[in-house]
Structure formats: C-alpha cells, structure tokens
Amino acid sequence: MSGHKNTGILISFVLAVGLLSASFTAVLMTSHYNRAQFQLLNGICRSIIDELPEAETVIPAILKDYKNKTAVPEEKSILATYGYRQSDFSKAAPNYGIIFAAAGFLFGGGLFLAAFRHMRRKEMLRIKSLTDYLENVNTGGNGLHLREEEDEFSKLQDEIYKTVTFAYQTRDAALTARQNFAENLANIAHQLKTPITAIHLSLQMMDCPSGKENISQIRRQLERLTHLEEALLLLSRLDAGTLPFEKKEADVFTILTLAADNLQEVLSHAGVSVDIPEGKPARITVDMDWTMEAIMNLLKNCMEHTPAGGVIHCSYEQNPLYTQIIIRDEGEGFAKEDLPHLFERFFRGQNAKSGGIGIGLSLAKELIESQNGTIHAKNNPDSGACFEIRFYSH
Template sequence: MSGKKGLVVLIGFVFSVSLIAVSATSLFLADYYSHAHIQALGGICQKIIEKQPEAEQAVLEAIKEYKYGSSVLPEENIILIYGYRPSDLWNPSGMHRTFFFVVGFLAGVLLFFITCLFWRQKEIVRIKMLTGYLEKVNMGYCGTLLQTGEDDFSKLQDEIYKTVTELHQTRDAAVQAKNNFADNLYNIAHQIKTPVTSISLSVQMMQDNPSPIHLEQIRRQISHMIHLEDALLLLSRIDAGTLSLKREDVDVFTILMLAADNLQEMLLRADVFVDIPESGEMLIRADMEWTMEAIMNILKDCMEHTPSGGTVHCSYEQNPLYTQIRIWDTGAGFAKEDIPHLFERFYRGRKMKGDGIGIGLALSKAIIEEQNGTITARNLINAGACFEIRFYSH
C-alpha cells in the first residue's frame, strides 16, 4: 500500500479499536452507575422506613410504580425542586476517578503498542522477503521479484529488482564480450599465421633461389596483413564509439557510382559489370566516405560470386520512413546455413571465394548501423544473393 493508504488503514484500525474500547467502557460504567443508583435509593428508603415504619408499604408501592414506568417529568422531580443535585446523593471519591483515569490511559497505551507491533510485523515480513530474494540472487537465481502490494517498500523493491536485472545484464554482456574476445583473438592469430608462414617460406626459398615470384608472394601477403590491420583498427574504433562520422546530405546514386568506380580494376579482371540505373536525386544523412566503403564491400562480395560476364545490379527507392538500396548478383546465392552468420566477424561461408578474411560484411554492417541504418541478406527466387540496406529518416 502507498503511504497515504497505509495511514488511512492505520487510522481506521485505531478508530475501530477505540470504538470497541469506548463501548466496553460505557457498558461497564452504565452497570457501575446502576448499582450505585440502586444503593443510593435503597439507603434513602431505609432511612424513611426507620423514621416512619408505617410508610414502608407506601415506599414499596412507589418503587414498584417507578420500576414499571412513571409519567413524572424531570422538571417535576421533587428532589430537584428542593435544590438537590445528582452529586449530592452520590459523589465518587478521588480513588474512583484515579482508577478510571489509569484504566483509560493504560488502554490507550496498550492500543498504541498493539498498533505499532502490527505495523512493525508487516515491515519485518517485507524485509525478510527482500532479504530472501537477495540471498537467492547471490546463489545465481535471477527470477522475477513478485509485487506484493503498494507500500513504503514498493519503491525499494522496484529499485532492487532493476539493479539486479542490470547486474545480470552487465554480467551476461561481460561474459559475451569475453567469449567474443577469445574468438576474435583466435581468428586474428589464425589470419596472421597464414601470411606469416607464407612469407617465411618465400624468404627461405629466396635464400636458395632468388626470384621475383617470391617477392610478389611476400608483397601480396604483407598487403593482406595491412588490410587485416586496418580492418581491425576500424572495428575497434566502432566498438569504442570513437569513429568520427560526418553526417551530411549525400545522394544515393553518387555513392553507388563512386563505390563502383573504386572497384573498376577488380571488376575488369573478374569480367563483371555493375548496373546502376539513375532514379533521380535521393538524399540520405550519412558520411560519404564511410558509406562508400560499406557499399564497396558489398559490391565486392557480389562480384566474387558472379560468374564471368555476369552483372551486379543496384536499385534504390525512398519513402517517408527510409531510403532503401538493393544490391544483388546473378550467382548461385548464399548457402542456407550461411545466411544467419553472414555479418559475423571472420566468418567464411561455404561458397566464399578468394583469400578474404571474412570481415568485409561485418564492417559494412557496423558502418551502416552506426548511421541509423540496417542491412539484411537473402536469396532471390531465381537464384542470386541480395542485400537490402535501409537508412531511416528519423
């Protein structure tokens, strides 16, 4: 219960118990005064009979008539007419007054302590419940802390639950980060091992038979390692949130054309064409250079899976919610089991060609998502892989 409701309940409880106490006290006092009244009346009658024995019968008949009801009104009461008051006939002693005061005071104190004890008992129960929950949490329990009502402990209970939930999420994130670090470290070591081994073999062969072929092999492997280093540094900057992106209005068609131009040499060697039809000016808020880098990685992946003489297609459209870019090839498409893992770092699918390190699509995904975008991949109905990129307006 809330503080206001709890106060209302407490006041109601005290008031109801007080009414019961007052009722019982009134009943006791009424009985007490009845006995005092009959004793006073008996004493008066006794005095009358002692002085006038012949009046005994008249006195008894008068008492009998009074018992069954009398029509005498208070203002006609003969005792009051002669100036007598109730206190003249019966006046309780100081002892009686002290007794009633002590009884009332003790009853009030007792009622107060009973109420405090009842309220304290509720607090103890809630504290035990919260303590038990925390003990379970320390033992690995991560269940829901059930709400037992709205009272002074409700806010504390909510804060404890939120804190425990955040701690569990932080722990899970730390465990996941540790696992990812171990996997990435293994993949990096594996990626470095291959070119280092190749360079070492080329150097040994050059010692016995120097050849330009061995130099070219060393150059290619060093270039591979430099590319890996650049990709890893870029990913680490994205993970740390330190990648500086210049947000400005850029045209989608311009980005696609620049990305294709930067891959022109590779496209010519692979005998693959890129089709980018112009659909009018469509602007997105993005960093030109980094967005172009992401598109280049996607175009390169499509190019590697397109047969010689094939075409990589691009299209784009815009609506009030987002701008969508579609890039698809005319190859065999993705292996079904590869689709859930395409954007994972260092993942190499079954149909992956070339000596790629499996990090290009992961980079594209990170760059696009950093700019309020999404990227998905799927197979087309008539074969071929398709990437869909969406940059949201808000």
C-alpha cells in the first residue's frame, strides 16, 4: 500500500511541476508577444506622425475606437489586400516561444529524471540495508534490530523480520532442548547408578547370614528401577505429544476420592489421613486416569512431608472460568529457595525424603498442563505446603 502511495505522490509531484512549468512558459510568452505587439504598433504610429504631423490628433481617437472593436476577419484585412501576412510583422521580435517551450520541456524532463534517480537511489539503499541485515544474521550477528520504514519494501521487511525472529526462536529452542536432553541423560545415569550399586553390594553379601535382608533390598531397588523406567517412559511420551488423553466430563470429588483410595495402603502405613469434604458439584473435562495419576503424585508428596497422625486437606470450587483444586499438608512446607525449582525433573529439595527420584511433581505438572490446566506450589501462611490446581473451561 505504501509503495502505491509513494508512486502516486511522485507522479503527482511531476505533473504539478510540469503544469507549473507550462503555465510559467505561457505567461512569459504572452507577456513577450504583448510587449512586441505594443512596440510594433508604437513604431508604426510614430512613423505615421513623422510623415504626417497632422495625424497626431487623429491616431489616438482611432486607437481608442479600435480598442473597443472586435478583430477584423482575415479576408477583410487591409494589410492582406496590400499583400502583407501576420508573420511579416513578427520578424522584428526573435521567436522566443520555441526557446521558452524548449526550456520548460528541459526543466520538466530534468526534474522528472532527478526525481526518478532519487527514487531509484532510495530503492537501492533499501535493498542494500536489507541485504546487509541478512548478511549480519547469517554471520551470527545481532539480527533482531531492524529500523522500520514506510515504503514499498515495508511488507518485505516485515516478512524478513518475522522469519529471522522465528529462526532465532527455533535456534534457542533447539539449544534449550539439547541442553535439557544432556541434563536428563546425566540425571538418568545418576538415578540408575544408585540402585545398581545397591544391587551389586547385596549380591556380594548373599552368602552372609543376612541374605534374606539383602534379597529384600534387591527387590526394593528393582521396584525403584521399574518405577523410574515407567516414569521416564511416560515423560518421553508427554514430550513427544504421543500420550493419548481420553477426555470426558468427570466429577472432581470422585477423582480426589479415587486417588486417595488408591494410596490408602501407603497412607495407612505412614499414619496420614486425607480429608476431602464434599462441596458443591464440580465437573471438569479431563482424562480421569491420568488426572488421578497427577493427584496421586501430589498426595504422595504431601504424605512424605506430613508427620504421623497428620492430615492432608483437599478442597475444590468452581466458577465460570476455571475449577480450582487445593491440596495442602501439615508438614514443614517448602524451603524458600526450592520454590522456583519444585517442578523441575529430578529436582530434590532440602526437605526431600530419601528414596525418591525427584520426578513425581514434574510428571504431575505436565499431566495437568497437557489438559488445559495450571499448577502452582506455595507455603501456607500458618504451616505446610500447598498445591493450587486450576482446570480452565476454555
């Protein structure tokens, strides 16, 4: 749009200059010929008076009378009867009309060429600036800054800027993914090293009187490896976007109750109970099984930090925008410096219990966020940790 606008302005400018030049030339030519005719008539009158002095009193009256009359037709012209033509009386004045016309044409043409050259030079400078910008990007320079201009190249500039910005974002995402991949491999290797070492030590002690205890230790380590393998497989499917979610409308109270029931054995062993008061009906559209898996991970985390005899409190409420679920415990809460990292994979906070692998909260977060939800962790004002989950309606 700006290119057509600039072209229209240029054409209008050239036409205006051309019309001004033509008008100026016409004024000069009219003034020149009027002066030439006046001088010719003045010379004729002077010559008549010199030859006939008595005509001095007659000529002014004739001129005044002639001024009020229309022009005499060519066939009735007295000069024509004497064999004179109009061109015979213009020889005394040089033919400046052609000169003026040529000057106007040259001036207008020169101005047009100057405007065209200026426009062409401006286009070349814009092309050069965009080329330098792309060269700077290709050589690894800072290519995100591009001076904005409104001309026929504006759309091209916008598209180049979008492409470069997307390329930078893609590159940053690839570097971040590569770094995360390396960190995950290191974490996995570290997590596998501990149970494998324990298994080797237990096997070496099988011949001791405490062999049964070693067998139990091997079983626990194998269960830990199995849990780690299942969690890593689930996370990899979430990362690849291949985990199927069968979303259906489900009751929030039912999800919380079933999640607590599935953990009843470990909760009883830890001496911790779960309080889920039934409130107003609240329904969310989620995959019930995977949502229960996320809730169970949060309940297990609260259980590990709740002293024996303590209670894990669950509550929920619904409004037109989202359904909120609150899960809080009666433990010591999160360390302040751990809060920004709680949902990172393999992160273990200062108050983490032994035997964990630091993947439960990360898994819960990804399962919830994959179903149009959010989760935040904070400390209660009095004591204990709190998880705030929101499933949005749209």
